[in-house]
Amino acid sequence: MAQDAALLQAGEPVARIYTWEGPWVTLGRFQRPERSATGKVPHTIRPTGGKAVLHGHDIVVAAVIPVVERAALGDIYRSLVEPILRAAGKCGVRAGFASSRRTETLGADCFAAKGAFDVVDVFGRKIAGCALRVTDQAALLQASLPVRDPLVLPSSAIVSASDEVFVPEYSGDLPGALLLEFSTL
16 A cells, blocks of 8 residues: 555556455545454555455556646546456456446445446446545556455455455456556556
């Protein structure tokens, strides 16, 4: 998370694709650990907002673009999430943005809710959780794309999490496709 925060601070266009060693939980910058994380899995705070994300079974994208003028938040989000849509498509998973309506849940789990710019498959199943932070100089998108079953049950790591996890069947090199799509930032 410190590396992603440093990328935001630098404000240069860049994308970082990575995975986590073992199970971890990242919390949105406004979440309170005692209300969101069970304490059974290590956790850290993301520089972006959003809800809790269980890692260790996912590919994570951190992408930064400079904010030259006061662009609309939706336009910034869209420009940073569209490469994920294209990469998923290249790997056999047709995806789009979730509906314009946000599905609210009382729990702390990112994958239990859908925001307008979250990525869903053609059946409306969430395949990527996305969070954004915009400063006067730059915008940082952090996204989690599950690629296999979780290493631990989500409910053992996140307060009020569902243990139902959808994992798309990607055909091809998703990390490579993501790198290619984000190379034009």
